[in-house]
Amino acid sequence: MNNKISITYLILIIAPWFFGCRGTVKEENENASASSVSLHVGNDKYIMIDTKESVLTWKGSNLNGLNTQTGYVYISKGELMVxxxxxxGGTVEIDMNTIEDKNHGSDNNLVNHLKDPDFFEVKKFPFATIVITKVASINDENKNxxxxLTIKGITHPVTFPAKMEVKDGIVRANGKLVIDRTLWDVRYKSAKFYDNLANQTMSDSIEFHINIVAKK
Structure with a gap:
């Protein structure tokens, strides 16, 4: 995967593939790596997301499922509160300018279209964010x-299952988030807004697979 990011067509994010409730930072090691920094606030610990090892993968398709597209988008910064x-809790910021198609990279007609106002209007809204507000434990590993989730300046609540492991100072989390893209004003070829699209109708559902690595 070459450390690439899963928000289709982001449609997406994600992050942007991951998470919220940040407190006031009292201590910060300014000499630590930007991709792996540990912050302490009282009894809470903020662990910075390693942007080189974390990835958000998106998946979108036509309504009939015959034409599926998959790609990545990168996390620009973020932290988890453990x-x-x-x-x-935690926060994740996703750089929408980094959208890539799995098979053709970042310089192709599909990606350029995803950045247009038809989809994510990246020039006006370069970042998407996910702010975690609640984590409910199902068991030691599985969480809800x-x-x-904010995309195109529009914010809606989301809930998704995730697995998390904390071991040797490393946090690994992965989850699957499915959204209705039209809630974030991504209307391109949606049957909710356009008639007579036939086989060109695109599914309103966008699937994101979020893989996060955070380190002390």
Whole structure:
């Protein structure tokens, strides 16, 4: 995957593929790597997301499922709040300019179209964010994550299942988020807004696979 990011057609994010509730930073190691920094706020620990190892993968398709597109988008920055080995919150910022198609990279007609006003209007809205507001434990590994997803300046709550592991100072989390793109004003070839599209109708559902690595 070459460390690439899963928000279709982002449609997406994600992040942008991951998470919220950030407190006031009291201590920061300014000499630490930008991709792996540990911050402490009282009894809470903020662990910076490693942007080189984390990836958000998107998947979109026609309504009939015959034409499927998959690609990546990169996390520009983010942090997870972990307390006593449990995910408590966090934030993820996704750089929409980094959208890529799995088979053809970042310089192709599909990606250029995804950046247009038809889809994500990246020039006006270069970043998407996910802010985690609640984490409910199903068991030690499986969680239900609730947060606010912002795309194109529009924010809606989302809830998705995720798995999380904390081991040797490394947090690994992955989840699957499916959104209705039209809620974020991504209307291109949606049957909700256009008639007589026939086989060209695109599914309103966008699937994101979020893989996050954060380190002390």
């Amino acid at each position: 307390e006593n080995g449990q995910l408590m 994550v609730t947060g606010n």
